[in-house]
Amino acid sequence: MAAISEFFSTQHRACDRVFEKMEEAVSRDDWPQAESLYKELSRDTLQHFSNEEEGLFPLFEETTGMQAGPTQVMRGEHVELRELLQRIGDAVQARDRDEALGTAETFFLFLQQHNVKEEQVLYPMADQVLQGVLPELSDKVPGFTPSGE
Amino acid sequence: MNLGALSLENAPGFWTPVRFFLTAPVFGMLAAGLIFVDGGQLLQSRWLPGSLAVAHAFTLGYIAMAMLGALFQMLPVLMGAVFPQAARAAMIVHLLMTLGTLCLVFAFLVQRPLLFAAAVVLLAPVLILFGAGVLVAIFRTGKVSTTARAVQLAALGLIVTVMLGGYMALGHAFGTAPINNVLTNYHAAWGVIGWILILAVGVSEQVIPMFLTTPPYPGLFNKRLAYLLMLLLVAGSLLPLRGLELAAVVLAGCLMLAYAVVTLQLLGKRRRKRFDITNAYWQVGMLCLVPGAGTNVYSYFGGAMGGADLALLSGLLLLVGFAVSIINGMLYKIVPFLVWLNLRMPAVMGKLKPGTRYYTPNIHEVINVRPMQVQLMFHVAGLLLLVAAVFFQGLTVYAAATAVLVSNLLLLLNLAHAVRLYRKYSSRAIAVR
Numbered sequence: 001m002a003a004i005s006e007f008f009s010t011q012h013r014a015c016d017r018v019f020e021k022m023e024e025a026v027s028r029d030d031w032p033q034a035e036s037l038y039k040e041l042s043r044d045t046l047q048h049f050s051n052e053e054e055g056l057f058p059l060f061e062e063t064t065g066m067q068a069g070p071t072q073v074m075r076g077e078h079v080e081l082r083e084l085l086q087r088i089g090d091a092v093q094a095r096d097r098d099e100a101l102g103t104a105e106t107f108f109l110f111l112q113q114h115n116v117k118e119e120q121v122l123y124p125m126a127d128q129v130l131q132g133v134l135p136e137l138s139d140k141v142p143g144f145t146p147s148g149e
Numbered sequence: 150m151n152l153g154a155l156s157l158e159n160a161p162g163f164w165t166p167v168r169f170f171l172t173a174p175v176f177g178m179l180a181a182g183l184i185f186v187d188g189g190q191l192l193q194s195r196w197l198p199g200s201l202a203v204a205h206a207f208t209l210g211y212i213a214m215a216m217l218g219a220l221f222q223m224l225p226v227l228m229g230a231v232f233p234q235a236a237r238a239a240m241i242v243h244l245l246m247t248l249g250t251l252c253l254v255f256a257f258l259v260q261r262p263l264l265f266a267a268a269v270v271l272l273a274p275v276l277i278l279f280g281a282g283v284l285v286a287i288f289r290t291g292k293v294s295t296t297a298r299a300v301q302l303a304a305l306g307l308i309v310t311v312m313l314g315g316y317m318a319l320g321h322a323f324g325t326a327p328i329n330n331v332l333t334n335y336h337a338a339w340g341v342i343g344w345i346l347i348l349a350v351g352v353s354e355q356v357i358p359m360f361l362t363t364p365p366y367p368g369l370f371n372k373r374l375a376y377l378l379m380l381l382l383v384a385g386s387l388l389p390l391r392g393l394e395l396a397a398v399v400l401a402g403c404l405m406l407a408y409a410v411v412t413l414q415l416l417g418k419r420r421r422k423r424f425d426i427t428n429a430y431w432q433v434g435m436l437c438l439v440p441g442a443g444t445n446v447y448s449y450f451g452g453a454m455g456g457a458d459l460a461l462l463s464g465l466l467l468l469v470g471f472a473v474s475i476i477n478g479m480l481y482k483i484v485p486f487l488v489w490l491n492l493r494m495p496a497v498m499g500k501l502k503p504g505t506r507y508y509t510p511n512i513h514e515v516i517n518v519r520p521m522q523v524q525l526m527f528h529v530a531g532l533l534l535l536v537a538a539v540f541f542q543g544l545t546v547y548a549a550a551t552a553v554l555v556s557n558l559l560l561l562l563n564l565a566h567a568v569r570l571y572r573k574y575s576s577r578a579i580a581v582r
Contacts, residue, residue, distance in 0.1 A: 020362060020420050027423050080497045083506070101423075102513030109486050109512065112359050120294070 002127035003134060004056065007144050009123065011048045012115045018044060019108065026092065026100045034100075038092045042085055047142075049078045055140035056126060063129050070122050077114045084110065161221055161235040163491040163571060168243050169218025170480055171564055176210025176250065177473070177557030181531075183258070185550035192539050192546060195461040202257035207468050208340060209250040209272070213307075215476045216348060217242060217279065219483065220300070223352075224286065245275040253318065266322035273315040280308040299351020299375040306343025306379070310336060335386055337464070342401060343382050345472050347375050350408060352479075353431075360482055361428050363415040374408055398449045405442035409435040426521045430478020433529060437470025455540055462539045469553075470532055477528060477560060484564055485515035488571045509574060515567045524563060527556035 022037035057071040084107040091100035130137065134146035180203045184191055187199040194200060221239050249271030256264035283304040287297050313336040317329065354371035357363055378401060385397030413435045416428055441463055448459030492509045495501055534549035 016362070017420075023421060023423065076497055076499045079499065080493060083496070087511075098513065099511065102511035106489055106512040109360065109482075110490070116355075116359065 002124075003144075003146055004127045004130065004137070005119065005123040007141075008048070008052070008056070009119050011044070011051070012119070015041065015044050015048060019104070022092075023101065023104050023108075026097060026104065029097065031092070031095050034092050038089055042089060045085060046082070049082070051141045051144075053078065055137055055144075059130060059133060059137055059140075060122075060126050063133065070117075070125075074114070074118060074122065077110070081107065081111060081114065160225060160490075161239065163487060163575075165236050165239040166218040166222040167484065167487065167568065168239065169214050169221070169246075170484055171561070171568065172243065172247060173211045173215040173218075173476070173480070174557040174561040174564070176206050176214065177560070178554055179210065179254065180206035181550050181554035181557060183254075184553065185547060188546055192458075192461065192535075192542060194458050195464060198257045198260060200461065202254045204464065204468070205250065205257065206254050207473065209246065209253065212345060212468065212472045212476060213276075214243075214246055214250075215480065216345075217246065219352075219479065220283065222483070222487070223300075224283065242275055242279060245271050249275075256318070256321065260321075262322045262324065265318045269315045269318045269322065273311055276311045277308050280304040280311070284308075294355070295369075295372040295375070296351045296355045298372065299347055299354070302375050302379050303344050303348035303351065306339055306347055306382070310340040310344050313339060338385070338401075339382060341464075341467050341472075342378050345467075346405065346408075347378055349472070349475060350375050350378070353412060353475075356479070356482075357412065357415060357431065361416065361425060361431070362420040363418050366411065366415065370411060374404055378404055395449075399446055402442045402446040405438055409438040409442070424518070424522075426518065426525060427478040427482045429525055430474050430481070430528075433525075433532070434471045434474035434478070437466045437474060437532065441466030441471055457539045462536065465535055465539065469535060474528065474532075477524075480560070480564065481516065481521055484567050485512045488515045488567050491571065492574050510570055515570055516563050520559065520563050520566075524556055524559035527552050527559060531556050 018037060018041045022034055022041050025031075025034035025037055053075060057075065061067050061069075061071055084103060087103045088100060088107060091103055138144045138146055183199060183203050183206065187203075191197060191199045191203065195204070218239075221235055221242075225235070249268050252264050252271060253268035255261075256268055281304075284301055287293055287301040287304075290297070293301075313332055317332055317336065319325070320329070350371050354366050358365045381397040381401050381404075385394045385401075413432065416432055416435070419425075419428060444459050444466065445463040448463060452459060454462075489509060489512055490497075496507075501507075531549060531552035534545060534552050538545040538549045
């Protein structure tokens with residue numbers, strides 16, 4: 001797998017794992033654990049979004065000249081995902097199990113269809129068109145290395 | 150790669166797939182009603198007019214109905230193929246499917262040539278055109294995923310199934326051809342394996358790991374499975390060698406078994422351990438696929454079990470046990486999500502003034518878990534009773550028909566609840582929560 005696909009897809013999987021653990025904690029009514037996992041989920045997800053919105057997307061837009069293309073769609077979905085994430089956080093804070101689990105399911109389904117589009121369309125395209133500017137990307141995205149290691 | 154297809158704006162509207170989804174359980178209820186009215190007779194032989202009527206209420210009215218609806222939704226979103234005029238096409242396809250299936254079901258019941266002719270006119274062109282459209286749309290996208298390739302093969306399966314079925318129905322209409330057992334078997338094999346199973350293989354590759362958080366299917370498993378099944382179908386149908394047909398039946402049975410076992414293993418490795426209705430339905434479906442494939446091979450070699458029609462039992466397990474179960478499960482994943490997604494569309498598309506927020510029910514509120522579980526219980530009871538009725542007939546048949554009827558009624562009510570919520574919230578002015 002090429003560097004961009006590899007790095008960003010791995011972040012998706014990592015966030016999924018934290019999400020699954022948090023959901024599990026909520027179902028067990030283990031609220032302290034749920035809160036701490038929610039914080040981790042929220043931090044990692046928002047970091048991933050900003051990696052894309054401030055690193056990958058602008059570079060992609062600049063290189064391809066597509067301002068209103070796929071990146072615009074992804075930004076729009078991030079807005080909704082942030083909203084859902086916030087709603088999960090509120091529910092966990094309020095220890096409202098049904099609302100937390102129902103919103104978590106909603107977040108998860110919407111997130112999965114979002115991730116599929118990024119992983120199957122956007123990242124492979126980015127890997128093709130951004131080959132020459134990978135060092136620039138690593139300046140903006142913490143942890144990203146052009147070699148994909 | 151079609152970038153336009155990335156956008157949810159290109160997803161078809163709410164009603165495009167949902168009209169199909171709401172119709173499926175109605176045909177399930179019709180099938181149950183027919184079993185009830187025809188009583189004991191029906192489950193004794195697959196060749197009885199009533200059995201054929203029930204079979205087509207399920208295959209066309211329920212299974213194909215839901216699968217076409219899902220394809221209208223899936224094609225643009227997941228495969229990068231934009232369906233031209235999706236909303237209008239869906240409306241027409243749905244209307245023709247509904248009318249055509251009704252004609253065919255009643256044609257079998259009352260054996261009227263005119264009804265058979267009407268069924269062919271209403272169903273064959275639209276289904277063949279739909280299949281051809283899917284084939285071409287996916288060819289145009291170039292390099293495609295396993296799912297897309299399987300959908301393409303399934304579209305071919307659909308076309309062959311409809312052509313064989315249409316040919317036989319015309320025979321009924323014009324009295325030119327008596328019921329032909331060989332053609333019927335090909336028609337059934339292409340329908341069950343070429344259309345339903347290959348589509349399931351393709352869809353599950355993407356859907357099961359993604360929504361049910363399982364590990365992925367091993368390597369090229371689904372791709373090879375889809376190609377091999379198609380190869381067996383083509384070889385078994387075109388080459389008039391008894392030995393080859395025999396081998397094809399056995400091999401296809403083994404492939405079905407392998408698919409069921411691998412899928413059950415994956416489902417056993419779900420990372421999210423919470424009860425998931427879709428997962429339960431996939432498990433039921435796979436547990437039926439195993440004996441369904443087994444009895445098919447067994448009956449092909451003339452096996453017998455207490456005087457029961459084993460081919461009918463196999464059909465029951467494969468259609469109502471496997472196909473209807475996984476579709477039912479998928480409807481519970483798709484419909485609540487579509488309700489939610491369409492209600493959130495203004496927000497997702499960035500059409501709101503900054504800072505505006507409005508309340509949308511979460512997915513568990515769109516259809517509650519409890520009523521879905523109750524419906525699952527009736528579905529499983531209906532299945533077990535149907536299988537029992539093949540052997541015992543008598544009162545078991547009525548119990549089976551009642552359970553299937555209740556199961557489909559509950560499914561309809563659960564889906565209708567989701568649709569009511571959609572109506573309520575989409576017509577309501579945006580309220581800040």
